[in-house]
Amino acid sequence: MKVDIVTIFPEYFAPLDLSLIGRARTSGLLDVALHDLRTWTHDVHRTVDDTPYGGGAGMVMRPEPWGEALDAVAPSGARLVVPTPTGAPFTQAAARELANAEHLVFACGRYEGIDQRVLDHAATRMPVSEVSLGDYVLFGGEVAVLVILEAVVRLLPGVLGNADSLLEESHTDGLLEAPVYTKPATWRGHDVPEILRSGDHGRIARWRRDQALLRTAARRPDLLAALSPEDLDKRDMTL
Ligand SMILES: Nc1cc(-c2ccc3ccn(Cc4ccc(CN5CCCC5)cc4)c3c2)n[nH]1
Numbered sequence: 001m002k003v004d005i006v007t008i009f010p011e012y013f014a015p016l017d018l019s020l021i022g023r024a025r026t027s028g029l030l031d032v033a034l035h036d037l038r039t040w041t042h043d044v045h046r047t048v049d050d051t052p053y054g055g056g057a058g059m060v061m062r063p064e065p066w067g068e069a070l071d072a073v074a075p076s077g078a079r080l081v082v083p084t085p086t087g088a089p090f091t092q093a094a095a096r097e098l099a100n101a102e103h104l105v106f107a108c109g110r111y112e113g114i115d116q117r118v119l120d121h122a123a124t125r126m127p128v129s130e131v132s133l134g135d136y137v138l139f140g141g142e143v144a145v146l147v148i149l150e151a152v153v154r155l156l157p158g159v160l161g162n163a164d165s166l167l168e169e170s171h172t173d174g175l176l177e178a179p180v181y182t183k184p185a186t187w188r189g190h191d192v193p194e195i196l197r198s199g200d201h202g203r204i205a206r207w208r209r210d211q212a213l214l215r216t217a218a219r220r221p222d223l224l225a226a227l228s229p230e231d232l233d234k235r236d237m238t239l
Contacts, residue, residue, distance in 0.1 A: 003030065003103075003104050005033070005034050005035065006035045007035070007106075012142040013032075016149070058111055058112040059112060063115040066115070078101075078103040079104055081129050082106075082141070083130075083131055090144075092172060098152045106145045110139065175223060176216045177215075178209075178215070
């Protein structure tokens with residue numbers, strides 16, 4: 001997968017050289033390129049923002065630098081991903097969809113956002129996804145891109161050693177996952193549930209399915225409500 005990130009703070013993305021994403025890059029699974037938006041400014045102050053039409057607090061990012069930046073880094077086959085508080089909620093399903101893309105271009109806004117015409121114009125020649133990480137307001141899109149990229153990259157074949165872990169994790173099948181435990185069997189008076197030490201893999205699988213259902217019902221009834229009876233049957237569960 002090829003990834004291009006356009007930002008006025010390229011240094012924000014230093015963490016991309018660490019851990020799994022760093023390994024994905026060195027192994028050739030992922031090719032990430034950073035671009036400073038100011039590259040496409042032409043005034044001595046390298047201006048990227050201006051006052052908002054219609055008034056209002058703060059500044060808006062000018063369309064010209066963005067237009068030239070996207071002309072340079074986003075071919076028509078690319079998919080443009082723009083974090084914004086007004087976007088569609090970013091979900092595991094959205095991560096799975098983005099993981100299928102050959103080329104992702106991330107536009108990191110700052111100030112009060114990017115002139116809307118940038119996105120409208122880009123949409124005339126490539127798919128544009130405006131995504132929100134949640135109902136809170138960040139200073140800009142960089143942190144959101146780090147989150148989106150991590151969720152997407154871990155789904156790429158070969159990035160996670162044990163692909164099985166993708167099957168049973170939260171939000172993969174619409175439910176939260178069961179609690180996890182490791183040694184010691186007893187710790188500060190707390191025991192690991194006996195079932196998990198029984199070696200009976202059928203009963204363990206059932207216990208985990210039931211725990212997932214109970215946790216989801218208690219913590220995220222919205223996820224439960226979104227599941228169809230067929231989905232629940234698929235996990236061999238009845239309410
Ligand atoms: N899920 C999530 C995503 C973000 C996010 C993503 C990109 C940018 C770029 C700039 N900002 C700061 C920022 C500050 C104030 C407003 C609200 N203003 C009110 C009037 C006009 C706009 C919007 C935007 C971002 C925030 N935040 N949260």
